[in-house]
Amino acid sequence: MEKDYIWVIRGTQRTKILKVMNKPKMPTRIKDDAELALNNVSDILREFREKKIAKCINPKEKTGRVYELTAKGMRIREMLD
Numbered sequence: 001m002e003k004d005y006i007w008v009i010r011g012t013q014r015t016k017i018l019k020v021m022n023k024p025k026m027p028t029r030i031k032d033d034a035e036l037a038l039n040n041v042s043d044i045l046r047e048f049r050e051k052k053i054a055k056c057i058n059p060k061e062k063t064g065r066v067y068e069l070t071a072k073g074m075r076i077r078e079m080l081d
Contacts, residue, residue, distance in 0.1 A: 004053060008053070011044075013036055013040055014047075014048075017034050017036070018076065019077065020033035020034045024057060024066045025068075027045060045067055048073065055070055
């Protein structure tokens with residue numbers, strides 16, 4: 001987990017996204033809250049899923065997917081404060 005924390009803090013965009021994920025959100029809302037481009041948010045969410053930091057709670061949907069932090073993601077988010 002320490003390795004993932006270090007990976008998150010090395011990226012400004014990753015840190016911003018993690019900080020705004022205080023509840024389940026769609027990528028467009030994350031984009032607005034973090035003030036980032038949607039394609040960057042999508043790429044980082046994919047990386048978060050691969051590292052088990054975040055998960056999609058409705059993966060079968062083509063549009064309107066919602067993402068939330070996993071327990072691991074919440075611990076990393078707490079470490080940022």
